[in-house]
Amino acid sequence: MKKLLKSEIVKNTGILVSGTVLAQLIPMVLQVVLRRMYPAEVFGVFSVYFTLMSLGVFFFTFRYELSIVNPSDDKDAMNLMATVVSLSFVSTLILTGIITLTGDGYIASLLNIPSSYSYWLFFLPVTLFFYSSYLGMQYWLIRKKNFKGISLNKIIRRGVEGTIQIIFGSLKLLYGLIAGLLAGVFVNFFMGILQSKKAGFSFSEISWLRMKSVAREYKEYPLYNTLPAFLNTAGLMLPILFINKFFGTDVTGQFDLTRQILAVPTALLSVSLSQVYLQRLSEKFNSQVSIKKDLLALFAFLGGISLFAFVVIYFWGVPLFTFLFGKEWQLAGLFAEVLIFKYLLVFVVSPVSIVLIAIKKIKVTSVWQIMYFAAILVLWFFKDNDIFSFLRVYVSIDVMMYLFYLLLILYNVIKYEKSLK
Numbered sequence: 001m002k003k004l005l006k007s008e009i010v011k012n013t014g015i016l017v018s019g020t021v022l023a024q025l026i027p028m029v030l031q032v033v034l035r036r037m038y039p040a041e042v043f044g045v046f047s048v049y050f051t052l053m054s055l056g057v058f059f060f061t062f063r064y065e066l067s068i069v070n071p072s073d074d075k076d077a078m079n080l081m082a083t084v085v086s087l088s089f090v091s092t093l094i095l096t097g098i099i100t101l102t103g104d105g106y107i108a109s110l111l112n113i114p115s116s117y118s119y120w121l122f123f124l125p126v127t128l129f130f131y132s133s134y135l136g137m138q139y140w141l142i143r144k145k146n147f148k149g150i151s152l153n154k155i156i157r158r159g160v161e162g163t164i165q166i167i168f169g170s171l172k173l174l175y176g177l178i179a180g181l182l183a184g185v186f187v188n189f190f191m192g193i194l195q196s197k198k199a200g201f202s203f204s205e206i207s208w209l210r211m212k213s214v215a216r217e218y219k220e221y222p223l224y225n226t227l228p229a230f231l232n233t234a235g236l237m238l239p240i241l242f243i244n245k246f247f248g249t250d251v252t253g254q255f256d257l258t259r260q261i262l263a264v265p266t267a268l269l270s271v272s273l274s275q276v277y278l279q280r281l282s283e284k285f286n287s288q289v290s291i292k293k294d295l296l297a298l299f300a301f302l303g304g305i306s307l308f309a310f311v312v313i314y315f316w317g318v319p320l321f322t323f324l325f326g327k328e329w330q331l332a333g334l335f336a337e338v339l340i341f342k343y344l345l346v347f348v349v350s351p352v353s354i355v356l357i358a359i360k361k362i363k364v365t366s367v368w369q370i371m372y373f374a375a376i377l378v379l380w381f382f383k384d385n386d387i388f389s390f391l392r393v394y395v396s397i398d399v400m401m402y403l404f405y406l407l408l409i410l411y412n413v414i415k416y417e418k419s420l421k
Contacts, residue, residue, distance in 0.1 A: 023154030030162040031260065035325040037169035038177060040253030045117045046177040047256035048244050051237040052121075053128055058230040060091040060132035062222035066357065068139040069282060070218070077143055078201055079210045080218065084136030086211070092129040099125070112245045120178050127178075130185040137192030141199055149195040156191060157184040224362050232369030235376040239394055246383045246390070257325065258335040262313070262343040281358030285416075291355065292417055299352055306344040313340040338391045342398040349402045353409055361412050368408060372401045 035043075061084045068084075071077045099107065099121055108118035134153075141149050161184030168176025240259070244252040284291050313320075313336050321333030356365045375397050382393050 023151070023158045026155070026158040026162050027260075030166065031257070032324050034165055034169060034177075035257065035329060037166070038174065040328070041114070041249045042117075042174050042177060042253070043256050044244060044249030044252030045113055045120065046181075047240050047252055047259075048111055048113060048249075049120055049124065049178060050181070051240045052124060053131060054233055054237055055230065056091075056095065056124070056128045057132045057135070058226055058233065060088045060128050061135055062087060063225040063229060064215070064218065064221055065135040065139045066225070067214075067218040067221050068136065069143045071214070074143075074200065075205045075210070076214050076217075077140065078205050079207070079214045081136040081140045081196070081201065082206045083211050083215050085133045088129050088132040088136075091132075092125045095125040095128065096122075111241065112248070114249065117174075120175065123178060123182055127182050127185055130182075130189040134185065134188045134192045137189075137196045140196050140201060141192075144199040146195065146199045149199065153188050153191050153195070157188040160184050160187045220362065224366050228366035228369040231373035235369070235373040238373075238376050239379060242379055242383070243387070243390070247387050251331075251387060254329065254331040255335055257321070257329055257332040258339055261321070261332075262336060262339055281355055285359050288420060290417060290420055291358070292413065295352065295355055295413060299348065302348045302351065306347050309347075310340055310344055313337065334388075335391060338388065339395060342395045342402075345399055345402045349406050349409075353405065355409060355413060359412065359416050364408055364412055368401075368405050372405075375401050 064080055064084050064087065068077050068080045071080070104118040104121040105115060107113075107121055108115060113120075138150060138153075141147075161180040163180070164183045165176045165180035168179055173179075240252065240255065243255050281291050281294065284294070317336040317340070318330060318333035321336065322330050325332070353365065356362070376394075378397060379390065379394060382390050385393070
């Protein structure tokens with residue numbers, strides 16, 4: 001037991017988890033205040049904006065950030081990081097041109113965003129640039145095992161974001177939510193530059209020829225992972241766009257609160273564990289060492305937490321939401337009692353799925369992501385249902401697809417373990 005507690009993976013996980021806990025506690029606590037400062041409609045529009053950002057990032061980086069941990073030579077990894085930032089810059093120019101030519105009003109109408117908020121769309125390209133560029137820096141820090149730096153960045157970003165949102169909210173400025181987000185990703189970008197240089201990144205090692213070379217060498221990421229990963233995230237985020245389109249921004253704001261609260265466990269542990277395990281499992285795969293024990297330990301740990309969370313939300317969801325955020329957010333509590341099944345399964349399966357990247361089974365993940373996106377599109381045919389019937393169909397689709405994903409993961413791990421023998 002002492003050996004386990006002193007192991008590198010426990011130490012790194014502890015650093016990332018503690019940083020992530022603090023980073024997520026900041027917006028979590030601030031929601032109690034912010035939900036009383038901004039109306040549900042504003043949160044609904046902000047949720048759509050955040051969805052567009054989450055979808056756009058794939059075509060800003062083309063998933064090259066994932067490859068940064070792979071090269072044996074740091075110089076190649078540096079040039080991969082430079083590739084991510086360069087692609088993000090070019091994509092920013094393209095998206096700005098598209099929004100300018102088509103007009104923010106047309107896009108807002110298409111998304112069912114009230115016209116008074118349409119100008120928010122002009123901030124989307126620059127938000128995406130800072131956000132996607134930092135992803136490249138983050139994976140460089142993962143490669144260098146600078147987990148303290150990653151944790152610090154998360155805390156600083158959330159602190160800046162929350163501070164701006166509260167200041168603007170107190171001044172009754174409804175664009176405070178987006179202003180806080182933009183300030184947060186900018187600070188993250190700036191801190192990422194400083195920490196990357198401190199972790200050994202050197203601009204003198206960057207060259208156009210080497211960037212082209214590593215981009216070709218790791219072309220499997222844009223070719224096999226960008227579109228499927230986009231479709232996967234689209235499957236996760238499309239319900240927000242559907243709800244906004246079918247039920248309006250007020251209901252979307254309620255759903256957004258439910259999504260944020262139920263996604264907190266995933267944000268606190270799932271992402272951090274994934275990042276640490278990616279580096280560790282990649283090392284074991286390269287050394288042809290068994291990964292079974294690591295995976296079983298992770299699965300058991302997440303399963304125990306999810307069971308506790310289910311009991312709390314399912315039986316006390318509505319009282320919890322109304323106590324924390326006010327009676328006007330009772331609907332969000334009712335949504336939570338329906339959605340808890342989906343979020344707990346995602347909480348367990350998502351970090352475990354990182355093993356497919358570590359053992360280079362990217363195509364398996366890609367196939368599932370395409371299937372998941374196709375399954376989510378079925379929700380379009382339930383647009384005439386009431387919101388609760390719509391959510392029950394949504395949960396049923398997610399449970400079915402994530403159970404299938406888990407079976408795919410276990411099958412490929414068993415194949416890998418047999419190959420070692």
